[in-house]
Amino acid sequence: MSQIIILKGTSSDTRFPLENGAGSDAVHLTPIYAYAICNLQTNTNLVGTGLAFTLGTGNKLVCDAIDYLVKHIEGKDIEDLMADFGTYYKAMSDDPNFRWLGPHKGVVHLALAAVVNACFDLWAKSRQVPLWKLLIDLSPEALVNTLDFSFYEDVLPKEEALTLLKQQQNGINERSNILKDGYPGYDTSIGWFNYSDEKVAENIKKAMDKGFTAMKLKVGSKEASRDLRRAELVRTIAGDAATIMFDANQQWNLPQAIDICHELKKLNPYWVEEPTHPDDVFAHVELANQTNVKIALGEHVPNKIIFKNFMQSGCMSFNQVDAVRVGGVSEFILISLLSKKFNIPVVPHVGDMGQIHQHLVLFNHITINHPVVLLEHIPHLRDKFKHPAIIENGRYLVPQEPGMSSDLL
Template sequence: MIKKIVIDDKRYRLDGDAGSDAVHRDPVYSYAVTQLVDDNGYTGTGLAFTLGVGNELVCQAAKYYAEQLVGKDIEELMADFGSFFNKLSNDQQFRWLGPHKGVVQLALASVTNACYDLWAKRRGVPLWKLLTGLSPEQVVATLDLTYLEDELTRAEAVDLLTTMQKGADSRKSILKTGYPGYDTSVGWFNYSDEKVRDNCKKAVDAGFTALKLKVGSEDFERDIRRANLVREVAGDEVKVMLDANQQWNLPQATYICKQLTNMNPYWIEEPTHPDDVIAHQILAKTIAPVKLALGEHVPNKIIFKNYLQAKAASFIQVDAVRVGGVSEFITVSLLCKKYGIPVVPHVGDMGQIHQHLVLFNHISMGHEALFLEHIPHLKKYFLHPANVVNGVYQTPVEPGSSSDLLPS
């Protein structure tokens, strides 16, 4: 039974110009941390990610949600977590601050993720193992599918997972080989051309077969030069992704994306405002066969549903510390599976939770094991940091979701 909650505001200033992009020039990587302590001595840790200012507001909102868990047994809670998630996210007054977005949604992510971590620790297994061991009915019981009934009913979700069970055993080989990663830190926005060149060489030498560069400069020629620089250093066999972090309006995005086509980007990420589904739809048609990726700033399953319906993205980057936590992440993954769209998460958690979730996506849902973003900057602060060897995430073995932070 959960007997105590602890909410913590954790902030980490990065070294040099790490973390910088076209919109967020001076980030402070921060977590609103929820800890759920039960009467057996287990502590579930949940994270929501911010860039510093306002992290205290997410912590206050997480406290409001977490207080409603005191006195509840984690096994009983998770047996029908979808209903409880629905109740929290639709609190008749607190919901007004969203709904399902912003501070309240981030807070819900922190609390939800703590529940999943505690659940796995109570069972003594890593989160990926807990999730892959659930029946389709048990998985769906943890989800809130309201507002998705036009695309995904509970019965359809169960049927999809049941169908994918047939090949699950063969896909478990990923546990031995590890899950491929891609290096997103080679080309932070404020890095010099020389540093980008050096980082690309190091990443390729370290075994990464995919790299990402931040674009979105006021001077479009800078973006073109740096994109071609990365392609030159990485070679034609390495996948190179470009990330504008919502910097452009639609006319700008249309122009620059066409200019960037020549260096053969694997995708162009977040080209314009994340709420503008139609702009992405228009852009996707205009610049095809170049593909769009998005999801870092999409806050809920409804907007993801709209992007999928509009055929506006070729890769979905849902983040469990941005949407309402693991539960909503799985919901979005199911939608993507129905549409045949790959899930390549953004990792505000530095890949800690997502290394578990992509294994579940691949084994239980049949998603392609494409690759997972790797950001190393907070590695030293985690109790069990993600282990990436030769560009590949090694399968975590410790109980829980790898979310525990070291004491300050």
């Protein structure tokens, strides 16, 4: 195999304004879906494309940080780089000129996500396989070498992660049956915050016609009565057998969250998502103890350390780690491994619109032996990707093109 050298990394600021209330939630009322993109040019015609997700303003700051971080990987052969990627990851995440701005959060960590994702995309393209197959085919040793275990030594040292992966080798063939039918999805777009009740009702019926049996409503209104009315609407139309979730996007303080979760619990939600401030571990613990609702969180958890703390606390029922929010695929895998140890299912938030995570949930199930749960589906940027995710009868079909499906038109 001829060498594929990363000659230069560049960034691009790409933004997609949404219309008619799409993408709105209790906090982000007029979102602009945006990607800070890292492009890795090589000595071949292959280009690695990595995404970090923002909501428009600030996207350029992430791009500026990408342009700085790529110096760590320029001039490297992709196979040599990925053979010891955990070391390079640590060097980028701990860059002394940027660490003061984090550490490991905010603009600089989003930039790291884009660079890391571009490396994994290029690696898969160089081997001419989709990302899910690249990851599944890696030996446990090769996989752990892509990870940075710093500050995980107390909960998941490298040796333990290696043992965990080896233990899951049995059953891989059986779990690979997921490749025949694809991964089940849930429809997040039925109930954006700014949609009218009539629009929500119409969208529920459309989603069910498309084969979705799981769907999510945005809550977090200033008047709790609005949330409860709309939540009851979803349950009534979708029916008792449907899986429904409610997402507050961090809008409630703890007393508010306790009160409304007691009411929402009557509707048998699969989870309540991001009920309060995403950094407040103890508030989530108190909420779980007082209401016994299942809590999903992770969309705004910035790094592996806060994920570690949430898992240790016992309040997290579903782990929504997002590879375009934390430090890319590498950190996603590390967090998934810890989540397996704590027996917490991974149900990613999809800032990538499911393009990358359709690969990662297959890897999580087949290699790590995470249970098959659901993958969020958001359709609004589907026509912006060269190889958009394909949903049939409510399931993500298995992508076949080399890479991580992150190339935009």
